[in-house]
Amino acid sequence: MNTETEPAPTGTGPGDAVIRTDGLTKHFGHTAALEALDLTVPGGSVFGFLGPNGAGKTTAIRLLVGLLRPTSGTARVLGLDVTRDRRDVHRVIGYLPGDLAIDLELTGRQYLDYLGHLRGGIDPTVRADLVDRFDLDLNRRIGAMSHGNRQKLGIVQACMHRPRVLVLDEPTQGLDPIMQRSFLDLLRDVRGRGDTVFLSSHVLSEVEDVADHVAVVRAGRLVATTSIDELKQRARRRIALTFTEVAPLDTLRTVPGVVEATAVDHTVELVVEGSMSELLRAAAPFGIDRVVSDEVDLTDVFLRMYEGR
Amino acid sequence: MFRSTYTRTLHGMRGGLVGWGIGVAATIGMMAAVWPSFADVDVAALLNQYPEALRQAFNVADMGTGSGFLNGELFSIILPAIFAIYGIGRGARTIAGEEQAGLLEIIATMPRSRTRLLLEKAAAMATGVAVLGVVLFASMVLGSALADMGIGAADAARASIAMTLLGIEFGAIAFAVGAVSGRRSLAVAVSGGLAVAAYLLYLAGQLLESVKPYLWLSPVHQAISGGPIGPTLPAITLALPAVTLITVACSVPVYERRDLTT
DSSP, X not given: OOGGGSOOOSSOSTTSEEEEEEEEEEEETTEEEEEEEEEEEETTSEEEEEOOTTSSHHHHHHHHTTSSOOSEEEEXXXXXXXXXXXXXXXXXXXXXXXXXXXXXXXXXHHHHHHHHHHTTOOOHHHHHHHHXXXXXXXXXXXGXXXXXXXXXXXXXXXXXXXXXXXXXXSXXXXXXXXXHHHHHHHHHHHHHTTOEEEEEESOHHHXXXXXXXXXXXXXXXXXXXXXXXXXXXXXXXXXXXXXXXXXXXXXXXXXXXXXXXXXXXXXXXXXXXXXXXXXXHHHGGGOEEEEEEOXXXXXXXXXXXXXXX | OOOSHHHHHHHHHHHHHHHHHHHHHHHHHHHHHHHHXXXXXXXXXXXXXXXXXXXXXXXXXXXXXXXXXXXXXXXXXXXXXXXXXXHHHHHHIIIIIHHHTTTHHHHTTSSSOHHHHHHHHHHHHHHHHHHHHHHHHHHHHHHHHHHTOOOOHHHHHHHHHHHHHHHHHHHHHHXXXXXXXXXXXXXXXXXXXXXXHHHHHHHHHHHOGGGGGGGGGOHHHHHHTTOSSSSOXXXXXXXXXXXHHHHHHHHHHHHHHSOOOO
16 A cells, blocks of 8 residues: 555644654563653654663654554554554654664665565665665675664665654764765755654764754653754853963853853863854954864753753 | 565575485485395394383384384484474574564564564474475485385375474474564473473373373374374374464464564
């Protein structure tokens, strides 16, 4: 059956929720891997699902793709219940597992052919385009592929049937920076077509360039859901400015967004919340010799969101 | 190249199947090589010196014919063991083993039902055992012709079918336990334990009058009570496919519902 000819499930207009979970809970024995997750993912967006390792991201994703059954609560994809309508959900999703294991003895081509058959046939031009994009050699045995190439193969299989919803668990692991860029471009294209991407990561920088919204989970519970812009506003960055002359510590302290400032010799170390533009504008006239900026500490952002500060 | 999980699974089994097939053929070949020197001896006189119980247990009453020789030497323990072990190995690996290795993580999110996945994999396992059965049949026919053992093709076919059904039953038990639990080691332990129990029951039934009424319960008895190289395949042989189907059928609803492990 072709999904395009089926009546559209309810609640799937542009901007409407494509993924929706209500009180989604999963316990393994006495361990609560996921506790009452309420999530709404709007259609045509890239949704980042963030949290430290072991927070419950993979459990949530495996519930969404029907590999696990909820202990309680529900999850819907395009209005379809992931438990009751599992096969219909499988038609409309593409899934990349976090811990990718594929038959090592097959070649990339054999593997993709096999999955294509299981999907009842796919458009070969879409697949060929993806393979080109990631510069993947399908004639190699998967066992002989590097980790990065296997990851690319995993991405291709998840996307090759043009799924309306892409569910990706830590997709960028193992990709070199150039391929990461191709991957992010791919996600933008998917969004551009009006399709939806749900991806997990434990590193904000991997998703901040492409995600529209992020949800943050910790210890099985949802901490916050926010737009990426808001998250960036709240993000604190550590920056060290080394000046050619005396460090203008007092001037910089009063700049909006600066939370902390300390000076050692000609260098001022600052913690800045949100945009750096004000700070750099204020500092520039004093003659900046060197700038060193740290990665945003995501855990710190999460914790402050968690504490409601 | 692989249009279904069935063909894909069979393809993955081919290497092992070649090895096991060579093993089965070599076993028959060895016996066929020994047979001419054995046939010259007055075996009946020799065996009559054995205690009655032993003669019954190892099915040696009829050692003077080619069929009796193979029934006694191979079909009373070695071949049932080979088929059961092969079936158990494939059965445990193809579903629980692949699940534990994470190989089903993507396959199980394809738009096909888990029931279909399970049944195609069970069919592949059964086909693998059946291929081994065909090798057994061909080796027997060839060995009998070369060594003048006098085993007819129909007799050899019945014996091969019996071994195949036995291997498939234990394979199906391993498969079903693996499907329900997701644990390969448990699948092997349960089905292997049942196979040993089936053999011990068979053996006890040969030796002890008191156990004889329960002999029909043993899959080993069900498989070899007709010789198994012999003129008939007893009706009790049908218990093997019956238990196979019931076992796999029982695992289906559980597999449909349960969490897949990684």
